Amino acid sequence: MGSTGAGVMFLYSLAMGWMGFFSATFLLFLVWLILIEREKWLTVGLVSVLGTLSLFLIFTVFLKVPLPKGAFF
């Protein structure tokens, strides 16, 4: 399990550069919750959407931390 997690995280670190931070983050939530934690679909959907949204609100809107933009978002 730990090595799967490590692999996912490494791909994420590469993806955030070219896709953009928030699209990569949304994908990370999806992959992590499905593949590693094996959560229910409803939990996966809710946590991914709300999690990405709240990170956006906290870091981009409120704290104005610059994050990689990439190709999408």
Added chain:
Amino acid sequence: MDAFSGLWSGFALAVTPVNLLFALIGATLGTAVGVLPGLGPAATISLLLPLSYALGNAVTSIIMLAGIYYGAMYGGSTTSILLNIPGEAASVVTCIDGYQMAKKGRAGAALGMAAIGSFIAGTGGVVGLTFVAPPLSAFALKFGPAEYFSLTILGLMLATYLSGKSVIKGLIMAILGLLLATVGMDPVTGNMRYTFGLLILEDGFDFLTLGMGLFGIGEIFTSLEEKMKAELVTTRITNLWPTLRDWAISKWSVVRGSLIGFFVGLLPGGGAVIASLLAYAVEKRVSKEPEKFGSGALEGVASPESANNSAASASFIPMLTLGIPGNPAIAMIFAALLIQGVTPGPLLIKDHPHLFWAVIASMYIGNVMLLILNLPLVGLWVQMLKVPYSILAPVILLICSIGVYSMKNDVTDVSLMVIFGVLGYVLRKLQFELGPLLLAFVLGRILERSLRQALLISRGDISIFITKPISAFLLGIVGLMILTSVIWAIYNRFRIKPAASAKTA
């Protein structure tokens, strides 16, 4: 400036609304990460370092980061007592008797005693810090590069010896840390070392990338394998105030724990984890009924929980006065000071008295805040334990990524952090302690600089380290440590062999 007038001016700065607010934020965050298993103070402080940089004010940000460290010592006991999982490495031994007490319906007394013991010990530790740090730093002003080199070696050796069961594994980690510290530009000649022509390695590895990788990300990878299926013993906590009988049983345990914690915390390489383990062992030894331990002895909660708090306060002493951080969390605060342009060491009190005294004053205030947060409000933290770890884990990973990225706005740092995370995961699996690695990495630069300065002074004559008395004394202690452990190892080998052969015969 004597201690009293210093402290007075420190309080004047610490009670400004902004500083009070950030002391409260630090204490609250500290309790939260203490309660949550899998997230420690070292990782949290490293997460907030970039943010503290944005804060701009050195005093305010160090007040907050310090609060996280000593606050985590309060929170850790809650999880240990209610879940039998240490919320914090320094609360491992609290599980033994704390959980048994909770099973017997005495969770309230255990939590209450842990919080009160923490408060007494934490405040006692700060009193010690107030009076020990200034004279120690005045003494350390006599230190030149040679003395610093020897002191750093001693600190590193202590950290290695105290870190875990295997000294050899500790030494391997310390050497790996020193090696990682050499990557990048040579500080004297400007030559590139171990960069393989890669631009990102020219500045060397960043302390934060390494720390967050090893302690933040690496810990999550590890925890994925130990699924935490723990049941809360109870969610309704009653009778938090210890009874008179509880007091009578544990008042000396609190005092013993506080004293042990303070002296262990003073050692470079010592820290809250070792302090709590030692305090539990001592408590069991001095007890009139040692058989009680393991089945819910209040002393087994009171003493280690006191010890880890006074150790946390005391471990600020070597970091602030000598510039030698003793454990990973305090090393993170050391890095925070450097980021703010303040060099921890003998000159700190002289050059930045307002910072020094304001942080100490805030620790008195923070301990009062923590007592309130952890005694009447303990129910709140119990609720937090209901957040599933499966949701918490990706959030922690993401915040670590944001933290590392925002240092230099460079995505390669995020990849580097994941690589260190994998390193931390593998090393943990092989049962290596990561503390010596991180400390050696931090101390490596101090070690190299003082070594080369000392050799420049002596024109390359290495006898400078043994002709200067303080340096010779410090190296003597190092030599003695190595000698005793070698003799001990030989002695054990000869003692165990006959016993083992007698068994088979």
